[in-house]
Amino acid sequence: MTWHLYTSPRSPFVRKVMIAAHELGLADQITTQDVVTTPMTPAPELLVDNPLGMIPTLMAGERMIFDSLTILEVLNDAAGGALFPAGTRQDCLTRHAMANGMMDKAVRILDEQFRAQNGDTEAHIAGFVAAIKRGISWMEPRLTEGRFDAGDIAFCALLAYLDMRFPKFLWLADAPVAARWYADISTRPCVADTAFQTPPFV
Structure with a gap:
């Protein structure tokens, strides 16, 4: 199977997926597309597939796979990998959640710095509201x-x-x-x- 991955060269969540892809021997089956996406101005090409406009987003044909943990599970299953050992799966997921939570906090620090510099709080809020509404619309038929x-x-x-x-x-x-x-x-x-x-x- 060939996958298409929306990426950003500085995203820790994308880096996590790419590390896993290389570890599982699947990197050569994944085409990547760097996009510039923010809460205020999500990348139009990404919105076609992910209503939240967030990365990483993996496309398997017409199927959208999101977020990074789900992508890891899909890749691990496809490769028959051992990223989620059966005997210690819950411990693995707990450690993953801790690392993911810290990534989120770190990215939010950067976001707050940008917002303070640009003074665009209202634009941030409007961007988040629009993303949530797109997400609800995506969920409805599902x-x-x-x-x-x-x-x-x-x-x-x-x-x-x-x-x-x-x-x-x-x-x-x-x-x-x-x-x-x-x-x-x-x-x-x-x-x-x-x-x-x-x-x-x-």
């Missing part, structure tokens, strides 16, 4: 009645968070399918019993 897997749980938690933190976000009007799905999912005991706390919690 929602399935009766299914409730980890992907559904994550999407449910996102929508609940938007309602709690950003009541003026008004995503419901633009996403009727997701709104109906969320209303139905919200009746599940596991969702109702874990509702976000109201003030004084922050």
Whole structure:
């Protein structure tokens, strides 16, 4: 199989994927395309495949694979690799999550530095809002009645968070399918019993 990977030469998340690809002997099966993408101005060519405009994004034909951990799992499975040893998988994933979280913090430091220099807070917020709305639109045709897997749980938690933190976000009007799905999912005991706390919690 041939894959196409959207990349940036300075992204730690892309570097992680490329290290894995070389380790697994798959690097020569991956074509790469460097893109310049930011929250305010996502790369148009990347938006065609990933509504969040984020890298790395791996294309396997028409199939979009995202984020970096998912890409690692796909490549590892394709190569029959041992990046996620069965006996220590949970420990491996925990260490990966810690490293990934630190990468995210480091990238956010850089982002905050750029924002402080340019004074474009509103543009940043608008870019993030647009990305979330594109993401919800991408999710809508992939929602399935009766299914409730980890992907559904994550999407449910996102929508609940938007309602709690950003009541003026008004995503419901633009996403009727997701709104109906969320209303139905919200009746599940596991969702109702874990509702976000109201003030004084922050």
